[in-house]
Amino acid sequence: MLKQLSDRxxxxxxxxxxxxxxxxxxxxxxRSFAVDAGNSPRHASLFLDQLSDHGLPAPSFVGLTHWHWxxxxxxxxFSGSCTVACTRTNEYLQKMMAWKWDDASMKDRxxxxxxxxxxxxxxxxxxxxxNEIVVVPADILFDSCIRFGLGxxxxxxxxIVNSHSDDCCVVYVPEERFLFAGDIYGEDFHHGWPPKHYxxxxxxxxxxxxxxxxxxxxxxxADPESKDMFLDRLNKQLGRR
Numbered sequence: 001m002l003k004q005l006s007d008r009x010x011x012x013x014x015x016x017x018x019x020x021x022x023x024x025x026x027x028x029x030x031r032s033f034a035v036d037a038g039n040s041p042r043h044a045s046l047f048l049d050q051l052s053d054h055g056l057p058a059p060s061f062v063g064l065t066h067w068h069w070x071x072x073x074x075x076x077x078f079s080g081s082c083t084v085a086c087t088r089t090n091e092y093l094q095k096m097m098a099w100k101w102d103d104a105s106m107k108d109r110x111x112x113x114x115x116x117x118x119x120x121x122x123x124x125x126x127x128x129x130x131n132e133i134v135v136v137p138a139d140i141l142f143d144s145c146i147r148f149g150l151g152x153x154x155x156x157x158x159x160i161v162n163s164h165s166d167d168c169c170v171v172y173v174p175e176e177r178f179l180f181a182g183d184i185y186g187e188d189f190h191h192g193w194p195p196k197h198y199x200x201x202x203x204x205x206x207x208x209x210x211x212x213x214x215x216x217x218x219x220x221x222a223d224p225e226s227k228d229m230f231l232d233r234l235n236k237q238l239g240r241r
Contacts, residue, residue, distance in 0.1 A: 002050040005216065005224060008153055009178050010056065012047045014221045019070045019122035021220040023047045024180045026173055027056060028150020034059035035171045035180040036220070037078060039070040040126050041134070044077025061148055063157050064138060065182025065220065066168045067092030069119055076134040084146065085138035086159045088167035093137050101130035116190055161204040163188050163197040172212060179212060179227075183220040185234060197237050206234050 002025075004010050010025040020043050024035030038044045048058055062078050064085040065071055072093060075083050085093070099105065106123075109115035127133055140146075148155045153175040162168045164186040171180040184205065187195035209231060217230045 001046075002054055004054075005218075006176055006178070009173065009176055010051075010054070011218055011224075012050055013223075016221070018126040019119075019221075020126075021070050021183070022218055022222075024171065024218055025051065025056065025059065026150060026153060026155055026171075026176075028060075029152055031060040031148075031150045032057055033148055033150060033155045033171070034062045034078075034081070035218075036065055036071045036182065037062050037083065038074030039072075039122075040074050041077035041132070042074075043126075044074035047074075048077070060150075061140075061155075063148075063155065063169070063171050064089055065171065065180070065184070066165045067096075068165065068183065069096075069123060071182065071220070073133060073135060075136050075138075082140055083136075083138040084140040084142070084148075084157065086157070086167055086169055087141050087143055088159075089169075090138050090141055092167065093135060096135045097137070099135070101127075101133050106130075113190075118189065158208075160184060160208045161201050163201050163205075165190070170209075172214065174213065177213060177215045179209075179214040179217040181217050181219050181230070185219060185230070199238060202234065202238055206231060206238065209234075 002012055008027045012023040014022045020039050023038055026033040059081050062081045062083045067089045110117055110120050144159050146157050156172045157169050159169045162184045164183050168184040187197050189195045214227055218224045
């Protein structure tokens, strides 16, 4: 199931059935970096097993692209790794640590808009026993950018203005000219329906991504694609093409 894109870039593909996102991996020299923790310890375990089956070490670091459950609830499954998040992501994690997972509490969060039906539905699918849900904070925090040296390559986590969530980050691997985008390209699903882009925020995002030197991007819930195809889709949202 693990897919290889270069000598150093790998990923475990997304699975829409329980809203599991792509999990990325950058192989360094003595240290390695994973992108996103997955939506459950089972998801994390599958990822770690796949790495082991391919002779790859468990990640030294796990960087979170944003707070949404499908990218973070697997953190407890990476006990041997340091988790990394921007301060805003960690604020969301700390808030969710207090959430209760009985049926009434979940329905109430959907009713008040604290959570959305799509997440509620897929959490119930991923967790037949919701007592297994464990939300934990990150080990390493940063504000806008942080860099991790892995020997011949390094990973840069960058927080960029976007429509999807105010804490979204990308993970950039300049030596590989590769970008892990998480869900930063997506609309805002949490403040009204239908989901929407905010043109001024999307314009900032496109400008920042255009300046980054990458040839391939891995979105959070889609197959890898070229920078040109990725940006073309975002520019169409802005009515530019």
